[in-house]
Amino acid sequence: MTGAPDRLPKALEILERLEAGAPEKVTKNLDAFHPDAAELILGYSFADIVGRDGIDLKTREMLTVAMLAAMGTAQGQLEFHVRAAMNAGVSREEIVEIVLQVSVYAGVPACMNAITAAKKAFETVEAG
Template sequence: MTQDRRSKALALLESLDPEAPSRVAENLDALSDDFLEVVLGFAFADVVSRPGLDLRTREMLTVSALMAMGTAPGQLEFHIRAALNVGVTREEIVEILLQIAVYAGVPACMNGIAAAKKAFSAATAS
């Protein structure tokens, strides 16, 4: 990964959660430098940083997708906190939860509720 691409990915991650870049980079680099290149480089430097959607909208879409998937509770909680950090309101998160109940099912919504409660609690504690 070029230093510029790594820096771009970590800077975008920092805008979502100021404490995340060092923690995530340390976790990924501990196994292989390739993970930061492939995972963060693709996700944040190549896709999320594109100008077609603002970061607030991208986070709402990410939260929706992770809720619908129902298989990534840690990432869901992180991205709900990130969404709050970039201006998505609690009320909007609740509306996303209700929308997911309709299109992805009540179990996906229930998983989202659990993640949202943790994220809201963490946001209040900060």
């Protein structure tokens, strides 16, 4: 294993803040791939980057939703991060505005994919 010994716990704490139960699901999936995958991937993305000072978690999630939506190819991650953004305090209306903005800068197909992902995330959040 590489990285600082406290990276994975910090990453899992942030992931839990974004969605209850997510750390167990994600680590199970990554551990089935390789024993170091969770520390490497989650440690870097959540502990080293998302966990940095300078931008609050709500803003980071808004940015993440915008970037994943613009990519147009990461439906599962986009659905997760729409839910995570809402858990971090982003309103449904703000998500709608982010997704609509994607149509201008990333194109209508990416926006349509983002609408599908957002609708699924909204349904999940509203179902409790």
